[in-house]
Amino acid sequence: TQLLEQSPQFLSIQEGENLTVYCNSSSVFSSLQWYRQEPGEGPVLLVTVVTGGEVKKLKRLTFQFGDARKDSSLHITAAQPGDTGLYLCAGGDMRFGAGTRLTVKP
Amino acid sequence: NAGVMQNPRHLVRRRGQEARLRCSPMKGHSHVYWYRQLPEEGLKFMVYLQKENIIDESGMPKERFSAEFPKEGPSILRIQQVVRGDSAAYFCASSPQRQANTEAFFGQGTRLTVV
Numbered sequence: 001t002q003l004l005e006q007s008p009q010f011l012s013i014q015e016g017e018n019l020t021v022y023c024n025s026s027s028v029f030s031s032l033q034w035y036r037q038e039p040g041e042g043p044v045l046l047v048t049v050v051t052g053g054e055v056k057k058l059k060r061l062t063f064q065f066g067d068a069r070k071d072s073s074l075h076i077t078a079a080q081p082g083d084t085g086l087y088l089c090a091g092g093d094m095r096f097g098a099g100t101r102l103t104v105k106p
Numbered sequence: 107n108a109g110v111m112q113n114p115r116h117l118v119r120r121r122g123q124e125a126r127l128r129c130s131p132m133k134g135h136s137h138v139y140w141y142r143q144l145p146e147e148g149l150k151f152m153v154y155l156q157k158e159n160i161i162d163e164s165g166m167p168k169e170r171f172s173a174e175f176p177k178e179g180p181s182i183l184r185i186q187q188v189v190r191g192d193s194a195a196y197f198c199a200s201s202p203q204r205q206a207n208t209e210a211f212f213g214q215g216t217r218l219t220v221v
Binding site: 006033035040041042043044045048086088094095096097098099101 | 110139141146147148149150151154197199209210211212213214215
């Protein structure tokens with residue numbers, strides 16, 4: 001099993017701030033997926049990264065896959081309260097990290 | 107195209123009873139994953155099934171827990187003789203194939219409370 005570590009575990013910021021959360025492993029992944037989960041709901045897929053060094057953008061969210069395909073980051077620009085949620089990364093084996101719980105205060 | 111359907115959304119069982127959680131995958135999806143989530147925690151992998159086959163049950167407790175995905179009908183996660191520690195949210199996800207970059211879709215979960 002390939003273990004994924006996410007950091008920080010908790011993050012609380014003000015609306016308008018930028019933030020970056022991380023997903024790291026000692027293993028090489030063929031792909032990584034990022035999900036967002038809101039309270040009381042199931043996770044929703046945000047993006048899949050496949051190629052080392054790949055950068056994908058989804059509106060104010062920027063996802064990067066490390067060159068060695070062992071880590072990934074998610075950067076949010078000008079965070080909004082609607083970004084509040086649990087951000088989870090998963091490897092191709094559908095195992096998840098513990099997540100980063102983000103709170104964006106208005 | 108209906109999404110992944112889980113039922114019931116909420117389930118209350120007394121200690122010692124059986125809990126049956128159902129997951130109907132999206133149409134055309136033959137792969138199902140089950141997860142358990144405790145409050146304020148991430149998703150813990152339990153089992154991965156294809157139609158009529160258990161592919162990986164390494165995350166499933168050895169006793170009291172079982173899962174199936176029959177040729178017809180939903181996938182079932184069964185917990186026998188429930189204990190208070192089984193209280194959690196149980197999510198399932200489905201995908202059309204087991205490839206590394208295949209998108210998986212989640213249901214809304216079943217929240218099990220053992221009293």
